[in-house]
Amino acid sequence: MTRSAPIAARGPFGQQAHELGKSARTRARLMDAATGLFARQGFEAASVNEIAKVAEVANGTFYAHFRDKEEIAGAVAFRIAEEVVRQLDAAMAEVDEAVERTSMATRRFIDLAASEPDWGGALFRAVWEFRDLREGVITYLRADLQRGVTQGAFTTEIDDVLIDTFSSMTLGALFSRLQGTHGPEAACRVAELQLRMLGVPAARAKAAAWREIPPLRLTIIPLAKGG
Amino acid sequence: MTRSAPIAARGPFGQQAHELGKSARTRARLMDAATGLFARQGFEAASVNEIAKVAEVANGTFYAHFRDKEEIAGAVAFRIAEEVVRQLDAAMAEVDEAVERTSMATRRFIDLAASEPDWGGALFRAVWEFRDLREGVITYLRADLQRGVTQGAFTTEIDDVLIDTFSSMTLGALFSRLQGTHGPEAACRVAELQLRMLGVPAARAKAAAWREIPPLRLTIIPLAKGG
Amino acid sequence: MTRSAPIAARGPFGQQAHELGKSARTRARLMDAATGLFARQGFEAASVNEIAKVAEVANGTFYAHFRDKEEIAGAVAFRIAEEVVRQLDAAMAEVDEAVERTSMATRRFIDLAASEPDWGGALFRAVWEFRDLREGVITYLRADLQRGVTQGAFTTEIDDVLIDTFSSMTLGALFSRLQGTHGPEAACRVAELQLRMLGVPAARAKAAAWREIPPLRLTIIPLAKGG
Amino acid sequence: MTRSAPIAARGPFGQQAHELGKSARTRARLMDAATGLFARQGFEAASVNEIAKVAEVANGTFYAHFRDKEEIAGAVAFRIAEEVVRQLDAAMAEVDEAVERTSMATRRFIDLAASEPDWGGALFRAVWEFRDLREGVITYLRADLQRGVTQGAFTTEIDDVLIDTFSSMTLGALFSRLQGTHGPEAACRVAELQLRMLGVPAARAKAAAWREIPPLRLTIIPLAKGG
DNA sequence: CATGAATGAGCATTCATTCAT
DNA sequence: GATGAATGAATGCTCATTCAT
Numbered sequence: 001m002t003r004s005a006p007i008a009a010r011g012p013f014g015q016q017a018h019e020l021g022k023s024a025r026t027r028a029r030l031m032d033a034a035t036g037l038f039a040r041q042g043f044e045a046a047s048v049n050e051i052a053k054v055a056e057v058a059n060g061t062f063y064a065h066f067r068d069k070e071e072i073a074g075a076v077a078f079r080i081a082e083e084v085v086r087q088l089d090a091a092m093a094e095v096d097e098a099v100e101r102t103s104m105a106t107r108r109f110i111d112l113a114a115s116e117p118d119w120g121g122a123l124f125r126a127v128w129e130f131r132d133l134r135e136g137v138i139t140y141l142r143a144d145l146q147r148g149v150t151q152g153a154f155t156t157e158i159d160d161v162l163i164d165t166f167s168s169m170t171l172g173a174l175f176s177r178l179q180g181t182h183g184p185e186a187a188c189r190v191a192e193l194q195l196r197m198l199g200v201p202a203a204r205a206k207a208a209a210w211r212e213i214p215p216l217r218l219t220i221i222p223l224a225k226g227g
Numbered sequence: 228m229t230r231s232a233p234i235a236a237r238g239p240f241g242q243q244a245h246e247l248g249k250s251a252r253t254r255a256r257l258m259d260a261a262t263g264l265f266a267r268q269g270f271e272a273a274s275v276n277e278i279a280k281v282a283e284v285a286n287g288t289f290y291a292h293f294r295d296k297e298e299i300a301g302a303v304a305f306r307i308a309e310e311v312v313r314q315l316d317a318a319m320a321e322v323d324e325a326v327e328r329t330s331m332a333t334r335r336f337i338d339l340a341a342s343e344p345d346w347g348g349a350l351f352r353a354v355w356e357f358r359d360l361r362e363g364v365i366t367y368l369r370a371d372l373q374r375g376v377t378q379g380a381f382t383t384e385i386d387d388v389l390i391d392t393f394s395s396m397t398l399g400a401l402f403s404r405l406q407g408t409h410g411p412e413a414a415c416r417v418a419e420l421q422l423r424m425l426g427v428p429a430a431r432a433k434a435a436a437w438r439e440i441p442p443l444r445l446t447i448i449p450l451a452k453g454g
Numbered sequence: 455m456t457r458s459a460p461i462a463a464r465g466p467f468g469q470q471a472h473e474l475g476k477s478a479r480t481r482a483r484l485m486d487a488a489t490g491l492f493a494r495q496g497f498e499a500a501s502v503n504e505i506a507k508v509a510e511v512a513n514g515t516f517y518a519h520f521r522d523k524e525e526i527a528g529a530v531a532f533r534i535a536e537e538v539v540r541q542l543d544a545a546m547a548e549v550d551e552a553v554e555r556t557s558m559a560t561r562r563f564i565d566l567a568a569s570e571p572d573w574g575g576a577l578f579r580a581v582w583e584f585r586d587l588r589e590g591v592i593t594y595l596r597a598d599l600q601r602g603v604t605q606g607a608f609t610t611e612i613d614d615v616l617i618d619t620f621s622s623m624t625l626g627a628l629f630s631r632l633q634g635t636h637g638p639e640a641a642c643r644v645a646e647l648q649l650r651m652l653g654v655p656a657a658r659a660k661a662a663a664w665r666e667i668p669p670l671r672l673t674i675i676p677l678a679k680g681g
Numbered sequence: 682m683t684r685s686a687p688i689a690a691r692g693p694f695g696q697q698a699h700e701l702g703k704s705a706r707t708r709a710r711l712m713d714a715a716t717g718l719f720a721r722q723g724f725e726a727a728s729v730n731e732i733a734k735v736a737e738v739a740n741g742t743f744y745a746h747f748r749d750k751e752e753i754a755g756a757v758a759f760r761i762a763e764e765v766v767r768q769l770d771a772a773m774a775e776v777d778e779a780v781e782r783t784s785m786a787t788r789r790f791i792d793l794a795a796s797e798p799d800w801g802g803a804l805f806r807a808v809w810e811f812r813d814l815r816e817g818v819i820t821y822l823r824a825d826l827q828r829g830v831t832q833g834a835f836t837t838e839i840d841d842v843l844i845d846t847f848s849s850m851t852l853g854a855l856f857s858r859l860q861g862t863h864g865p866e867a868a869c870r871v872a873e874l875q876l877r878m879l880g881v882p883a884a885r886a887k888a889a890a891w892r893e894i895p896p897l898r899l900t901i902i903p904l905a906k907g908g
Numbered sequence: 909c910a911t912g913a914a915t916g917a918g919c920a921t922t923c924a925t926t927c928a929t
Numbered sequence: 930g931a932t933g934a935a936t937g938a939a940t941g942c943t944c945a946t947t948c949a950t
Contacts, residue, residue, distance in 0.1 A: 023930065044271045047923055058932040063925070065930095155429060161400070161409055161416040168399025169392050176391055189388040197424035202382060249950095250913060275941060285915045290942065292913095477909065498725045501944055512911040517946070519909095609883060615854070615863055615870040622853025623846050630845055643842040651878035656836060703929095704934060729920060739936045744921065746934095 027065045029055040031079065034072045039121025043073055043129065077126025080119050081133050084112055085140060091216055098148030099200055103191035103209045105144060106170050108216055110187040114177040121178055127171060138163055148198060155199030169194055254292045256282040258306065261299045266348025270300055270356060304353030307346050308360050311339055312367065318443055325375030326427055330418035330436045332371060333397050335443055337414040341404040348405055351398065365390055375425060382426030396421055481519045483509040485533065488526045493575025497527055497583065531580025531587050534573050538566055539594060545670055552602030553654055557645035557663045559598060560624050562670055564641040568631040575632055581625060592617055602652060609653030623648055708746045710736040712760065715753045720802025724754055724810060758807030761800050762814050765793055766821065772897055779829030780881055784872035784890045786825060787851050789897055791868040795858040802859055808852065819844055829879060836880030850875055 033054035037046035048069055052059040066072040088108055095101050113120030127134050142163055148154035156162065173190040176182040188210045195205035260281035264273035275296055279286040293299040315335055322328050340347030354361050369390055375381035383389065400417040403409040415437045422432035487508035491500035502523055506513040520526040542562055549555050567574030581588050596617055602608035610616065627644040630636040642664045649659035714735035718727035729750055733740040747753040769789055776782050794801030808815050823844055829835035837843065854871040857863040869891045876886035 026931085048925080049923070052933095058934095059924095060926080060933060061931055069924075156420075156423065159416070161403075161413045162420065164399055164403055164409070164413075165396050165417055165420050168395045168402075172391055172395025172399075173388070175395075176388075182388055182391070186388045186391075189386070190392055193383070193389065193392050193424050196383065196426065197420050199423065199429065202426065248913095253913075274939080276939085284913095286941090287916060287943075288914055295941075480910085502946080503944070506912095512913095513945095514912060514947080515910050523945070610874070610877065613870070615857075615867045616874065618853055618857055618863070618867075619850050619871055619874050622849045622856075626845055626849025626853075627842070629849075630842075636842055636845070640842045640845075643840070644846055647837070647843065647846050647878050650837065650880065651874050653877065653883065656880065702934095707934075728918080730918085738934095740920090741922075741937060742935055749920075 023065075026055070026057055026061065029057065030062060030065055030072065031076050035076050035080070035122045036118045038073060038076060038125055039118045043069070043125060073126070074130060076122055077130050077133050080123045080126065081137060084109065084119075084123065085137060087112065087216065089140070097153070098144055098151050099153050099195060099204065099208050101144045102148060102198070103195060104213060105141070106173075106191040106194060107187040107209070107213065109170060110174050110177055110190070111184065112216060113174050114184075117178060120174065124171065124174055124178065134167070138167065141166065145198070153198075153200060156197075166194060166197075250292075253282070253284060253288065257284065257289060257292055257299065258303055262303050262307070262349045263345045265300060265303060265352055266345045269352060270296070300353070301357065303349055304357055304360050307350045307353065308364060311336065311346075311350065312364065314339065314443065316367070324380070325371055325378050326380050326422060326431065326435050328371045329375060329425070330422060331440060332368070333400075333418040333421060334414040334436070334440065336397060337401050337404055337417070338411065339443060340401050341411075341414075344405060347401065351401055351405065354398065361394070365394065368393065372425070380425075380427060383424075393421060393424075477519075480509070480511055480515065483511065484516060484519055484526065485530050489530050489534070489576045490572045492527060492530060492579055493572045497523070497579060527580070528584060530576055531584050534577045534580065535587050535591060538563065538573075538577065539591060541566065541670065543594070551607070552598055552605050553607050553649060553658070553662050555598045556602060556652070557649055558667060559595070560627075560645040560648060561641040561663070561667065563624060564628050564631055564644070565638065566670060567628050568638075571632060574628065578625065578628055578632065588621070592621065595620065599652070607652075607654060610651075620648060620651075704746075707736070707738055707742065711738065711743060711746055711753065712757055716757050716761070716803045717799045719754060719757060719806055720799045723806055724750070754807070755811065757803055758811055758814050761804045761807065762818060765790065765800075765804065766818065768793065768897065770821070778834070779825055779832050780834050780876060780885065780889050782825045783829060783879070784876055785894060786822070787854075787872040787875060788868040788890070788894065790851060791855050791858055791871070792865065793897060794855050795865075795868075798859060801855065805852065805855055805859065815848070819848065822847065826879070834879075834881060837878075847875060847878075 030051060033051045034046065037051055037054065040046075046069075048062050049059045051072070052062050055062075062072075066075065088105060091108060092101055092104055095104060113123050127137065142158065145154065145158045145163070145166070149158055169190055173182070173186050176186055177184075192205050192209035195209055196202060200208070257278060260278045261273065264278055264281060267273075273296075275289050276286045278299070279289045282289075289299075293302065315332060318335060319328055319331055322331060340350050354364065369385065372381065372385045372390070372393070376385055396417055400409070400413050403413060404411075419432050419436035422436060423429060427435070484505060487505045488500065491505055491508065494500075500523075502516050503513045505526070506516050509516075516526075520529065542559060545562060546555055546558055549558060567577050581591065596612065599608065599612045599617070599620070603612055623644055627636070627640050630640060631638075646659050646663035649663060650656060654662070711732060714732045715727065718732055718735065721727075727750075729743050730740045732753070733743045736743075743753075747756065769786060772789060773782055773785055776785060794804050808818065823839065826835065826839045826844070826847070830839060850871055854863070854867050857867060858865075873886050873890035876890055877883060881889070
């Protein structure tokens with residue numbers, strides 16, 4: 001069977017593996033493959049055999065790197081979340097105001113996830129399925145919300161229900177984006193609604209949430225040598 | 228294999244089947260069984276064989292009543308949604324103010340669904356999986372939100388993103404309730420946050436959302452004769 | 455369930471049952487239904503449930519009349535063969551010459567069976583599957599062939615292989631007719647080839663086999679009262 | 682479970698697999714198993730599980746080698762037909778006279794197929810079920826018949842009905858051989874009848890069809906190492 | 909006799925996982 | 930590490946057959 005191009009090697013994990021050993025590269029390819037398949041078909045429907053085929057390794061090889069499907073799902077989710085949080089954090093390093101930080105975080109999270117549907121889909125599923133991961137992301141969120149209270153911008157208590165609700169709103173919008181139900185403006189609208197909910201005056205909420213912000217895209221470093 | 232009691236016969240569908248024919252009773256038991264399993268494991272993971280086993284019928288019997296898994300899922304979802312909407316609607320027949328209607332709907336929807344975890348879980352999955360069903364429920368929601376605008380209580384436009392976001396908030400809270408993450412007060416808190424988001428002043432939102440309301444429970448008619 | 459017309463009651467067995475008791479009529483309807491289904495889908499693929507549904511009786515009723523699927527298949531085959539032989543025999547009562555009898559038998563058998571595809575198909579399957587039935591039909595055939603030898607028209611010995619081969623030729627042509635591979639003239643051609651094989655001079659064979667013969671159709675007596 | 686001998690490894694495909702890889706050997710065993718079962722029970726009645734059991738592999742293994750039952754049936758049929766045609770063709774390479782070729786083809790086809798009942802049975806079913814395969818074999822037949830006309834030996838037109846009828850005669854005889862109804866002489870007798878049908882004078886037909894011909898057997902290379 | 913719900917073995921097929929090479 | 934053939938339990942679904950009514 002001749003397969004002309006090592007497509008799988010193009011994914012984000014594979015790409016960062018250019019100077020790793022063969023073993024790490026294989027692992028990266030498996031994660032790339034899994035990312036795409038989980039996102040497109042969900043965890044249940046993606047078979048290990050298919051992951052291996054897309055990764056262009058023998059199916060048995062999968063088990064040299066991951067104990068089972070569960071494990072690779074966790075690894076994929078963790079890796080994505082890590083990356084997303086890292087980029088989000090970097091992009092907001094110099095923003096102080098909680099109103100800005102909060103709306104930017106929501107908008108960028110959605111845009112980021114939607115810009116790379118494989119990642120976004122997998123991330124969505126992952127946040128859904130792995131409570132731990134959710135907790136991780138939430139830590140950042142809580143800090144920003146708390147900051148808003150301290151700054152006097154938010155007028156409601158930052159409790160667990162608020163955090164969960166805030167997250168649900170963001171994830172709901174992401175889901176609609178991924179489904180194609182709503183366009184890019186949905187992110188702004190949700191951010192606006194979140195600010196309103198937090199107690200930001202309507203006009204201020206609208207202004208902040210719809211303000212133009214420089215686009216952000218997942219940086220992708222091409223693989224030096226394919227496969 | 229020791230199975231202590233005909234559990235399946237206890238479900239809400241089976242219970243209403245006390246004077247139906249044998250066939251309808253079996254169908255009801257299958258729906259009860261499916262309801263529980265879909266709620267606990269989701270549509271994919273619940274196998275027809277297991278549904279049949281829980282319903283205490285032979286696996287082939289399933290197919291005398293439903294064409295396939297898809298069909299029973301639809302039947303379960305429809306039946307639950309119907310019931311929930313019916314009860315919600317009845318309970319709010321005499322409430323005119325949108326602020327009250329909106330917060331009551333959210334709170335009661337969550338309480339109702341959480342009071343019968345099987346139903347609630349299945350409903351949650353169903354709303355998730357069957358867009359049609361979601362649309363149906365949303366119709367009621369949109370009407371109440373629009374009413375709030377007309378009454379001057381809500382200060383934001385009622386667009387699709389708002390509706391989706393509102394739904395996400397409710398479903399998110401329901402999910403947490405079903406998971407045990409939050410207690411009954413979560414429903415009030417979310418209702419409050421929704422009102423804030425819609426533009427209701429903080430004090431009014433809090434008052435309306437936390438006001439004591441008479442409890443509502445899915446009425447369950449016990450089976451006259453077990454099995 | 456409202457089903458407008460008792461279609462099944464229109465079949466040849468049902469039709470002759472107009473003055474029989476209810477039980478016999480049910481049996482006839484089952485046989486009609488089975489005839490059609492066996493012919494269209496074969497013995498394996500026709501399910502008892504479907505036979506019962508087409509016959510418009512409950513599936514359990516089937517077993518009040520036939521021990522199993524095998525038995526109804528035998529009954530159907532036997533009944534058809536009987537009818538075909540009866541009609542063939544009647545139509546040739548006054549033909550004495552073996553050359554005529556032989557070619558007429560082949561042609562009429564094919565035409566008859568092809569004229570009523572349900573019957574024909576079932577007959578074909580049956581002859582194939584039930585050796586006994588084949589033997590029955592063959593008795594007539596052997597008599598005619600023997601007669602030809604006695605009359606000096608056929609120059610080859612009438613042994614078992616000849617009989618089988620003769621039958622294969624006829625059945626092969628019937629099969630092609632039922633498949634639509636060949637048209638009505640195939641029956642003549644096969645009859646001609648059979649005569650040649652038996653030793654009839656080419657010209658005589660051709661003349662006899664292609665001579666116009668009055669058409670023959672399975673007589674169908676309509677049911678006095680449907681159902 | 683006591684299973685006395687690895688029967689499956691004895692089949693013609695398995696036997697030629699002695700120096701193939703493990704995968705090819707398993708495939709061969711599956712084809713051997715399928716050949717026997719198709720021949721004995723027909724395509725419908727032979728289950729994949731049974732094929733796997735006879736081949737002494739797990740049922741899932743089947744699907745690593747064939748997409749479905751259809752595919753293995755095609756593979757078996759093709760392989761057999763190919764082999765039979767190849768051997769038949771080789772054996773008649775130097776025979777020029779159509780009378781000889783025709784009768785030899787019929788006799789050898791029957792003998793060959795009957796000599797290896799599994800193959801023969803499967804071949805019979807296959808010719809029956811796969812029109813394509815039939816067409817392939819028929820091409821050779823048509824050429825020989827045409828040659829007879831050219832040589833002035835056959836006095837009838839070579840049309841489609843003739844070809845079909847000729848085939849039916851051969852297949853009918855093969856069927857009887859496989860059933861045990863007739864002995865080896867049936868092949869000669871049918872060949873004789875075919876020649877008579879084609880217009881060969883009775884004496885010549887008899888002489889040609891019953892002439893001693895060197896036996897031919899499907900060459901079978903024993904497996905070097907069992908299993 | 910007729911009914912039709914119920915049965916349960918059986919079927920084709922999938923897939924996570926193992927293991928000899 | 931990597932391979933890929935093999936495994937076998939499990940799944941959705943069909944259907945001949947039984948039996949209480």
